[in-house]
Amino acid sequence: MPDVASRLPCLIAFLALAAVNAVASAAGPRMYVASSGADGNPCTTSAPCRTLQYAVSSVDPGGDVIIVDSAGYGPVAIAKSVSIIAPRGLYAGISVASGIGIDVGAPGIKVLLEGLTINGVGTGTTGIRFAAGSQLEIVRCAVSGMTAAGLVATAAGAKVHVADTTFDSDVVGASFAGVTATLERVTAGHNNYIAPTLKVGIRIGAQARVALRNSSIAHNYEGIVVDNATGSTTTLTVDSTLIVDNYQDVHVTASGAGSMALVDIIRSAMSGYIAYGYGVVVDATAPAVAAVTLSANDISRHLYAGVSAKNSGALVLATGNNLSRNQTAGLEQSAGAVLQSLGNNTIEPAAGATVGTITIVSGY
Amino acid sequence: MNTVKSTNRDGPLPLRACAHPLVAAMIACSFLLAEAAAAAAPQRVFVASYGIDTNPCSRVLPCRTFATAVTVVATDGEVIPLDSAGYGPVDISRSLSIIAPPNVIAQVNATDQVGVRIGYGVSHATIRGLRVANRGFVNAWAISVERAEGVEIVDCTASSESGVAFGSGGPVTVRDSVFSNSDTGASLGGGIFERVRVHSNVNDGVRVLGSVTFDDVTISGNGRDGISAGAGQDKFYFEVRRSSIVNNARNGLFLEVNDGGGVFSPVIWAVIVDSTIASNGGGGVENDFHFSANGTIVATISNTLIAGNGGPGAAIASGMVNANTVAHNGTAGFVGYGQTRGNNAMLQATPLSGSFTPVPGH
Numbered sequence: 001m002p003d004v005a006s007r008l009p010c011l012i013a014f015l016a017l018a019a020v021n022a023v024a025s026a027a028g029p030r031m032y033v034a035s036s037g038a039d040g041n042p043c044t045t046s047a048p049c050r051t052l053q054y055a056v057s058s059v060d061p062g063g064d065v066i067i068v069d070s071a072g073y074g075p076v077a078i079a080k081s082v083s084i085i086a087p088r089g090l091y092a093g094i095s096v097a098s099g100i101g102i103d104v105g106a107p108g109i110k111v112l113l114e115g116l117t118i119n120g121v122g123t124g125t126t127g128i129r130f131a132a133g134s135q136l137e138i139v140r141c142a143v144s145g146m147t148a149a150g151l152v153a154t155a156a157g158a159k160v161h162v163a164d165t166t167f168d169s170d171v172v173g174a175s176f177a178g179v180t181a182t183l184e185r186v187t188a189g190h191n192n193y194i195a196p197t198l199k200v201g202i203r204i205g206a207q208a209r210v211a212l213r214n215s216s217i218a219h220n221y222e223g224i225v226v227d228n229a230t231g232s233t234t235t236l237t238v239d240s241t242l243i244v245d246n247y248q249d250v251h252v253t254a255s256g257a258g259s260m261a262l263v264d265i266i267r268s269a270m271s272g273y274i275a276y277g278y279g280v281v282v283d284a285t286a287p288a289v290a291a292v293t294l295s296a297n298d299i300s301r302h303l304y305a306g307v308s309a310k311n312s313g314a315l316v317l318a319t320g321n322n323l324s325r326n327q328t329a330g331l332e333q334s335a336g337a338v339l340q341s342l343g344n345n346t347i348e349p350a351a352g353a354t355v356g357t358i359t360i361v362s363g364y
Numbered sequence: 365m366n367t368v369k370s371t372n373r374d375g376p377l378p379l380r381a382c383a384h385p386l387v388a389a390m391i392a393c394s395f396l397l398a399e400a401a402a403a404a405a406p407q408r409v410f411v412a413s414y415g416i417d418t419n420p421c422s423r424v425l426p427c428r429t430f431a432t433a434v435t436v437v438a439t440d441g442e443v444i445p446l447d448s449a450g451y452g453p454v455d456i457s458r459s460l461s462i463i464a465p466p467n468v469i470a471q472v473n474a475t476d477q478v479g480v481r482i483g484y485g486v487s488h489a490t491i492r493g494l495r496v497a498n499r500g501f502v503n504a505w506a507i508s509v510e511r512a513e514g515v516e517i518v519d520c521t522a523s524s525e526s527g528v529a530f531g532s533g534g535p536v537t538v539r540d541s542v543f544s545n546s547d548t549g550a551s552l553g554g555g556i557f558e559r560v561r562v563h564s565n566v567n568d569g570v571r572v573l574g575s576v577t578f579d580d581v582t583i584s585g586n587g588r589d590g591i592s593a594g595a596g597q598d599k600f601y602f603e604v605r606r607s608s609i610v611n612n613a614r615n616g617l618f619l620e621v622n623d624g625g626g627v628f629s630p631v632i633w634a635v636i637v638d639s640t641i642a643s644n645g646g647g648g649v650e651n652d653f654h655f656s657a658n659g660t661i662v663a664t665i666s667n668t669l670i671a672g673n674g675g676p677g678a679a680i681a682s683g684m685v686n687a688n689t690v691a692h693n694g695t696a697g698f699v700g701y702g703q704t705r706g707n708n709a710m711l712q713a714t715p716l717s718g719s720f721t722p723v724p725g726h
Binding site: 029030032045046062064066068085087088089090110135137159161163180182184209211213214235237239240262264266267291293295296315317319320340342344362363364 | 413414447448449450466467468469471473495499544545561563564580582584585606608610611638639640642643667669671672687689691692697698704705706707708709710711715716720
């Protein structure tokens with residue numbers, strides 16, 4: 001058996017290396033947080049930190065913060081590129097008693113948020129704010145209970161990717177302006193219409209380009225609102241999405257010179273209980289333009305029209321839709337709007353199928 | 365204390381503790397176990413943040429790195445990470461699987477080599493649940509599949525700051541994965557791409573070099589083309605169905621043949637159905653014959669929304685367009701030559717440019 005003296009150099013070397021490792025990991029590419037952690041720790045697997053804010057402050061730019069076990073980890077402000085990742089099967093909570101849950105804002109940064117549950121407990125204002133940066137990716141998150149919005153993305157020129165995420169019981173589920181966003185398997189629901197605040201599932205404002213698919217926007221006062229009044233162009237495409245049981249499922253407006261709202265909806269359902277309002281409302285006065293295509297959708301069971309185009313800046317092209325049991329009309333044109341049909345929409349009942357002038361156009 | 369000479373960013377990986385008698389005894393036991401394991405390679409081995417690479421990679425004595433575990437496991441066996449950690453780059457040269465459970469963040473961070481490489485000698489492998497990042501080495505791939513038959517990539521994320529996030533030399537199956545923030549998202553020799561997201565890559569989202577079927581795929585926000593398909597001496601078929609190709613800086617899909625100055629006769633057959641191609645900076649679908657008189661590009665586009673692209677909705681040389689909705693594109697709806705069922709809905713100042721022959725259904 002070796003004597004103590006012979007082992008001493010090894011022991012010293014071991015302790016020295018351990019110390020070096022500890023110091024190094026205080027600023028490293030990967031940090032861990034856990035319910036058992038403490039914020040003075042180096043954020044390693046064996047000595048994790050406690051809060052996301054401490055770990056984000058400690059990690060290298062571009063690094064990762066990994067949640068180790070189920071717990072609450074507190075709100076966090078992010079001013080560097082970082083990924084915050086909670087594995088499936090864990091609950092990584094952020095309770096927002098006031099203000100903002102996750103505040104992302106610094107020029108050029110890229111941020112990934114994955115697996116987080118952000119609860120405004122009825123008093124927090126915004127779940128996730130993206131005010132500056134180049135890219136925000138939100139995956140498998142749930143945001144609820146906010147007095148303003150689940151997500152507010154306004155970082156000019158930035159990209160936003162949202163997948164497998166829920167915005168629930170907020171005043172506005174998610175809103176976008178000035179960004180290019182891709183959303184899939186997103187749920188924006190129960191942002192309901194109880195007075196005094198009229199609530200919205202997804203709001204798309206000026207200079208936003210949004211693509212939405214395979215999602216569910218339900219039980220809001222308005223499901224999707226596209227509203228551009230800035231003299232710019234806003235676009236939205238929707239594919240294979242449920243926009244149902246909202247008082248008004250889709251509302252597209254543009255106002256002011258140079259303002260354009262371009263919306264295309266395909267293979268989706270806009271339907272609801274009979275007591276609710278419109279399916280799709282397109283409303284713009286020239287020179288503003290709100291141009292909408294509706295293709296192969298089901299737009300049914302509304303208290304008023306399935307599709308309503310009104311005022312001189314509104315242009316709608318409908319093809320291959322099913323419009324059933326809308327109380328006033330399937331297709332409704334008024335006040336100088338243009339509502340075109342390829343003549344292949346199915347409207348039931350046939351009596352009162354259309355109101356106003358429906359222009360039949362040819363396919364190509 | 366020794367450490368693995370690390371060329372990755374998964375941190376120093378301890379190999380040998382100091383000579384406390386108890387530790388020494390444990391190490392001795394572990395060597396015995398390792399020898400026993402070597403005698404009959406285990407079908408299932410484990411790695412953990414607290415493991416060491418002289419362990420037998422058992423459940424109670426896990427190894428530390430994938431690189432060691434794949435040398436211990438039996439052919440056709442499985443490597444399982446037990447907890448969230450970085451496990452280092454790995455080179456797989458025989459049939460086996462690495463499977464991270466959903467509650468584990470198993471990372472591979474490489475700086476000067478491929479993150480996960482599956483070599484030519486592998487006839488079957490599954491890589492599930494890994495997060496692979498290559499952070500520095502120019503042109504290095506995060507995940508590379510050299511011989512692709514029988515290889516499945518499932519529930520993985522990959523990025524390569526200066527290279528390709530995922531590349532395959534032949535037909536491979538990829539599901540439920542994300543390839544992003546790289547020079548190029550994916551380079552595919554063929555196979556199936558299902559429920560995959562490819563986004564925010566500096567260059568193309570996906571490069572297609574062989575027959576591929578895309579299903580329920582989102583390709584968005586890439587710096588050049590969403591899908592770039594190029595054929596030289598090849599003939600291949602690819603299909604895009606139920607997918608979204610949006611917000612890419614250049615074209616949604618770019619189809620290119622190059623006959624090598626009349627040497628080859630490349631052919632691309634492209635079928636695009638039930639998809640959305642929108643808000644791309646160039647055309648929704650563009651093609652380029654690259655001065656290739658011998659080249660052929662045939663595109664069939666059906667039931668697809670083609671909207672808000674900067675150039676034409678679709679430029680095709682031959683093929684068929686059927687029941688599409690085409691709107692708000694920068695130039696014409698359809699450009700070029702082909703056949704139409706006459707049922708495409710157009711919200712375009714110029715719906716058609718070129719010659720599209722109406723044909724009936726059957």
